[in-house]
Amino acid sequence: MKKITFLLILFINIIVFADEIIINKELSLVGGYGDNFFTETMHHQNSIGFEYFGKHSNDYGDFLATDLQLRIAHNFEKETTTLEIHNAWLEYKLGLGKFIRLGHFALAFGIEKVKDTHATLWQTNAMKNVGFKQDWGVGYRSFWNNFDYEFAAQIGSGMAFRKDGYLFSSRINTNSTKSLQFAISSLYGKIHKSMGMATYPLSSSMKISKKRIGFELQYEYADFKFMNEIAFGYDNDTEILSGFSEWDYTPFVFQDLKLIVQYKYFDETSNWNFGGAYKLCETITFSTLYELKENRILCQIYFFG
Amino acid sequence: MKKIILLLLALNFVQIIFGAVGCSLNDPDRDVKRIFPNSTGYKTEYISIESRGGKELATKIEVQLHDVLNPKYEALSVDYSYYTILRGKEMIGRIHGVNQKGIFGGMQLILATDLDGKIIDFFIQKISSPHAKKFRNKEFTKQFIGLTIADFDLFHAQKEGKINKLISPSEKYNDDFKSIVRGLNKNLLLLKYFQFEKEISDKNRQ
Numbered sequence: 001m002k003k004i005t006f007l008l009i010l011f012i013n014i015i016v017f018a019d020e021i022i023i024n025k026e027l028s029l030v031g032g033y034g035d036n037f038f039t040e041t042m043h044h045q046n047s048i049g050f051e052y053f054g055k056h057s058n059d060y061g062d063f064l065a066t067d068l069q070l071r072i073a074h075n076f077e078k079e080t081t082t083l084e085i086h087n088a089w090l091e092y093k094l095g096l097g098k099f100i101r102l103g104h105f106a107l108a109f110g111i112e113k114v115k116d117t118h119a120t121l122w123q124t125n126a127m128k129n130v131g132f133k134q135d136w137g138v139g140y141r142s143f144w145n146n147f148d149y150e151f152a153a154q155i156g157s158g159m160a161f162r163k164d165g166y167l168f169s170s171r172i173n174t175n176s177t178k179s180l181q182f183a184i185s186s187l188y189g190k191i192h193k194s195m196g197m198a199t200y201p202l203s204s205s206m207k208i209s210k211k212r213i214g215f216e217l218q219y220e221y222a223d224f225k226f227m228n229e230i231a232f233g234y235d236n237d238t239e240i241l242s243g244f245s246e247w248d249y250t251p252f253v254f255q256d257l258k259l260i261v262q263y264k265y266f267d268e269t270s271n272w273n274f275g276g277a278y279k280l281c282e283t284i285t286f287s288t289l290y291e292l293k294e295n296r297i298l299c300q301i302y303f304f305g
Numbered sequence: 306m307k308k309i310i311l312l313l314l315a316l317n318f319v320q321i322i323f324g325a326v327g328c329s330l331n332d333p334d335r336d337v338k339r340i341f342p343n344s345t346g347y348k349t350e351y352i353s354i355e356s357r358g359g360k361e362l363a364t365k366i367e368v369q370l371h372d373v374l375n376p377k378y379e380a381l382s383v384d385y386s387y388y389t390i391l392r393g394k395e396m397i398g399r400i401h402g403v404n405q406k407g408i409f410g411g412m413q414l415i416l417a418t419d420l421d422g423k424i425i426d427f428f429i430q431k432i433s434s435p436h437a438k439k440f441r442n443k444e445f446t447k448q449f450i451g452l453t454i455a456d457f458d459l460f461h462a463q464k465e466g467k468i469n470k471l472i473s474p475s476e477k478y479n480d481d482f483k484s485i486v487r488g489l490n491k492n493l494l495l496l497k498y499f500q501f502e503k504e505i506s507d508k509n510r511q
Contacts, residue, residue, distance in 0.1 A: 020351055022384070059394045061346025096346065097334035143335050176331050177430050179437055222435045223409040250433070252409045256377070282380045305382075 014066050014090065018054025025050050026071065027303040028119060034296025044121070044298060047073035051087070065091045085159055086118050086134065101139040101152075104159070108139065108150045108171040109187045111216045111229040111244065121289040121300050122273070125244045128266045129212060129231055131193060132158030135167055146175045156191035156207075165191050165207060173216070183216040187233070209236050223250045242266045256280075260289075269293075328402035328413050329386035331430060340417045340426045341390045341398055348391065351384040352499045366494050371461050372487060378406055385495060396420065401496060402430065405488030407481045409433040414488040422496055424452045427489070434481055439474035448472065454493040 028047045049071025056064035069087040074080070089103030106113055112126035112133050126133045137154030149172045156165030167189030174182050193208040214231035225248040232241045243265035250258050262273040275289040283305030289298045330336050337347050354363050354374075363381055367373050374381075388400040402415040410433035417426035427449040429441050439445065448471050460468035473482035 020349065022351060055349050057348045061348045061389075061391050063346075096338055096344070143332065148332065148335075175335075177428075220433060220437075222437075223433055225433075250410050255406065255410055279377070282377055282383070 012052070012068065014054070017056070018064075018066060019057045020055040022053045023050065024053075024304055026119060027301075028071075029301045030121070030298060031300075032296060032298035034291075034294055034298075045073040045075050047071040047084070049084075049086075063093050065093075098142045099140065101141070102137075104134055104136050105139060105152070106134050107154065107167070107187065108141075108152045108169040109185045109212065110171075110214050110231065111183075111218075111227055113171055113185070114173075114176070114183075114218075115227065119302055119304065120277075121275070121287050121298050122246070122260060122262065122277075124229065125231070125242045125264055125266055129240075129242050130187070130210065131191065134159070136161060137167070148173050148176065154189075156189045158192065160192070162192055165189065167191050167210075179220045181216075181218040183214075185214045185216070187212040187214075209234070212240075223252050224248065225250075240267055328404045328415075328430075330388065330400065330402065330415065333388055333400070336400060336415070336417075336428075337388065337390060340400065341392075343392050344390045344397060345393055346391045347400075348389045350387040350389065352387055352495075353382055353384045354495075355381040357499055357503070362498055366491070366498065369458070369461070369494055370487070370490055375406065378404060378411070379491075385499070387499065390417075398425065399496070399500065401492060403488050403492045403495065405484050405491070407432065407434060407484045408478055409435075409481075412481075412484065412488065414485060414492060416489065416492050416496075418493075418496060422453055422493065422501060424449050424489075424493075426450065429485075432481075434475075434478055436475040436478050436481070440481060440485070442474060445472075445474040449489060452489075452493075454490075454497055457490045457493060 026047075026049050030044050030046055032044070049069065051067065051069035054066045055062055056066070067087040067089055070083065070085045073082050073084055075082075085104055087105060089101050089105040091099050091101045093099055106116070107130065110124065110126055110129065112124045115124055117123050117126070118133065135152075135154035135156065135158055137152055139150060139152035141148070141150035143149070149170070151170045152168070154167045154169070155161075155163065156167035167187065169185065169187045171183060171185035188211050190207055190209050193206050210233065212231050212233035214229060217226075217228045219226045227244075227246045227248075229244040230242070232239070234240060243263070245263045247261045248258055256279040257276060258278075259276045260274070264271045264273070270293075272292040273289055274292070275287065277285055277287040279285050283303055285302045287300045287302065290296070291298070333347065333349070337344055354366070358365075359381060363374055385401060385403065389396055390398040390400065398417060398419050400415065400417045402413055405412045405414055412432045413430035415428050415430050416424055419425050427446045429446070432440055434440060452467055456467045459466035468486065471486065473479050475482065
């Protein structure tokens with residue numbers, strides 16, 4: 001806990017000296033009905049938190065960006081309260097288009113990298129594939145012609161802070177402003193096996209060796225958006241195949257509403273999800289999700305602003 | 306206690322923004338390098354209508370835009386990202402974007418302007434349309450190069466000018482073309498009030 005407190009104080013002190021600061025508060029209220037409503041994943045818990053983003057610049061331009069995003073989540077079934085660090089990173093600019101990142105940040109693997117599902121019911125396969133979406137470590141990102149690329153070397157621990165693991169990931173994608181996008185990514189490491197763990201308190205975890213290669217395709221046409229990911233590799237010696245597809249439709253006459261269908265496949269188990277999200281105002285979104293296999297419906301009110 | 310005092314003191318010297326940022330560049334470094342190949346860096350600023358004049362400024366913008374701002378998508382609290390492009394310490398231009406509602410969803414319209422506010426590049430970062438390719442085509446976007454806010458004022462005054470001569474790339478989805486013209490008009494109006502009027506008032510204060 002001392003390490004975490006020290007890091008938080010360090011980040012806050014660095015951010016307050018930024019030239020531009022953006023502060024957002026967030027609140028997620030989740031309710032639902034089903035045979036097994038509460039799960040181990042953090043996305044189905046009520047939580048409250050904030051994001052504190054800063055840009056540092058001098059006469060020659062921006063040279064450092066900082067972000068601290070954390071929340072306190074409560075699990076009503078287990079009556080436990082946990083601290084979860086989402087973002088806690090510093091990104092130093094080495095030159096135009098060259099960045100080095102340090103802290104707790106997203107793995108350079110999979111469609112989760114561009115989708116960022118930390119605050120939504122609509123999850124990718126990232127939690128099943130890896131067990132966490134972000135980790136502590138160092139990363140580098142840049143671009144070449146029409147490609148963006150990044151590498152990360154992290155500790156294989158997720159939100160918690162444990163030393164005895166490692167995780168290397170890399171991702172190359174085509175220009176993110178195009179309607180059609182492709183990406184290829186890979187992951188290799190010995191990580192702590194976990195699902196939705198907290199930064200504090202620490203839960204016990206065992207280690208697992210992971211290897212993955214992933215391919216992504218995204219396409220946007222009129223009011224439809226398609227996101228697809230396929231990943232395969234090994235968990236220790238067990239072969240793993242993972243597939244993810246999401247189809248979003250925004251009715252052009254009613255653009256506050258987004259209808260969503262998901263198909264997920266992981267380790268010979270598949271699932272269909274149906275639902276949508278409705279933007280109530282600039283800062284509040286109402287979402288609903290029906291998971292066919294679990295026969296469970298979930299609703300969420302999410303505030304960010 | 307010392308840390309808290311230090312923190313509070315520091316907070317007095319920075320610009321703090323509460324709320325979400327509207328239209329920012331997905332990949333600013335790539336865009337800066339492409340549009341301004343001689344640049345060495347850029348400085349990012351987040352500015353909202355609320356912070357620069359609130360309702361009074363919103364009314365001014367609405368009058369000159371000849372349209373009202375949508376309270377859900379163009380709220381006064383939304384911050385716009387301004388990228389001041391530098392060569393060494395010298396400012397050589399700006400990049401700034403706006404969100405604009407289109408037929409099939411939100412569009413992100415990005416302008417690069419010179420120091421006088423004249424458009425030197427225009428591109429669409431995001432568009433949902435069956436004719437997205439036509440709207441993103443250089444043949445269409447290059448028509449806007451050279452325009453300034455004065456051209457839009459002339460258009461609203463129903464005088465013959467450059468805006469009347471713009472050609473829509475899609476007859477079927479002409480409303481998206483009209484939305485793009487509105488979005489760019491809003492973009493240049495925000496530039497005028499966020500940057501140029503501020504520069505004038507800063508000079509007068511000196």
